[in-house]
Amino acid sequence: MTTPDQHQDTPPQNRPQSRPQNMGAFTPEAQAEDTCTKPSFYAYFIKRPIVGAFSLLTGMGITLKTLCNVTSTVTQEYPENRDTLTMPPAFRGQVIMPHDEEGEHKCTACTLCEKACPNGTISVLPMKNIANKKVLGKYIYRFDQCTLCSLCVEACPFDAIRMGNDFEHATVDKDSLVMVLNEKEGRL
């Protein structure tokens, strides 16, 4: 890799070419050999209109099919269908920590998510259990700082956190956005 500073004392003709020499039909020579700018009579006046007309008709057919197919509508009328609303699988609502039936999560307090987060949203507070092993004490998640970028989820090696589907987050109390994601402190 060369930086622009290193070019200072190299003569222009010896500088590495990052772009191709012929950038298009800007010089007379390039224009003469550039066949793209001068299509033949057949290509321009006969082939192109026919191909173009067919492709336009194809497009009109597609839009007409969409118009007639009422079931293809993707709009969801939100407040009315609130009970039956299904979010697309890739939707990123907020970071959640799934718990199994015994109320246990998979987090090992490795703090990789904390380091991956660009906004300092997550604070993993570890603690020692009876066996003097490091376990998760508090998983603090500040939703008001989160940009829902999902980097923490990708960083977690244990699939302990996920992006949830909930999106009704409006609140008048900013403090309620700072939450502890794990249900109980520590584990055996």
Added chain:
Amino acid sequence: MDTSTHQPVQQSVAERLDPHTATTPLGDWVRELCDAPDGGNLLSMTINVIIIIIAICAFSSLTAMVLVWMERKLAGRFQRRLGPTRTGPFGLLQTAADGLKLFLKEGFRPNASDPFTYYLAPLLPLTGAFMVLAVIPFGPSMWIADPELGLIFISAIAGLGVLALLIGSWGSNNKYSLMGGLRAGAQAISYEVSLILCFLLIVLASGETNLLNIVEGQQGNFWNWWIIKLPGAGFIAFIFFIITSTAELNRTPFDTTEAESELTGGFHTEYSGIAFSMFFLAEYVHMFIAAAIGATLFLGGYNAPFEFLPDGWWWLMAKSYAIIFLYIWFRWTFPRLRIDQLMALEWKFLLPLSLINLVFAGILIAMGWIL
């Protein structure tokens, strides 16, 4: 040339009212009220003119409202959305709500603009629209003016809308506006040529420039309409009419005048509030007018598609709305043309082909090869 060879032979002409002298019940009633049953006096004429003006204004605003709603609804469906649903049943009051919003907005004029031209421009497009609406025959007795040179009148007035864009874009003293206005001017000058060649073909075929006579010449079944009656040439001319009128209306794929991605709104960049809504309204009224002219010239105007069905304004409306559906369909399917492609399409393709088509139609008519 013996014009009788291509005039439709009509047996029922005697039963039909002569559209040039037919009167409407409302007009008759006003005349009777003013003690001037035939001809009319000053009072009855004044009242009738006021009624006509109110009717045209009401019709224009209603048309614009319906068309905006239709466009938004269809646009939604074309793009797998629902379109407006919240304002009134099926979102029918959406245009009214939009209009109200625009009325309440501040009419903001840039400091460096020229007040006279800036405020003149929004008034012109609707003026032109009203003048064209006056000569369109909606039904056998539903027309306002019946000039002998109706078609030439229309082609003369149709340029007024573009004049408004030019004036407005110059008056608002903004480079984006000016670019949009200049594009509109260039586009109108170019496509007007092909449009008038389409008109000329109808004039050649029917031997008339009076719109009522053109419509009356297409009486009978649907194969008496010029789109079918001139074999081939009529259909080609209709397609050219649709393309050129879309360009004249500055609608996608020819909306280079307001190309949002290049000109941030084009000629109406600096307009807001009521001034913008005037442009917006006129755009949709023009769309109806273009469709109505197309229906009048090529699709038999207010004539029913079959002889046994009654003629009337409802047929003109149905045909116009079919053409308007085409315009909307184009808009939500095709990408915008670049300005040089736009000019190439007109000068390299449409204009030569229209001329060839005109000669072809002339040969058909001269040889009497007409359905």
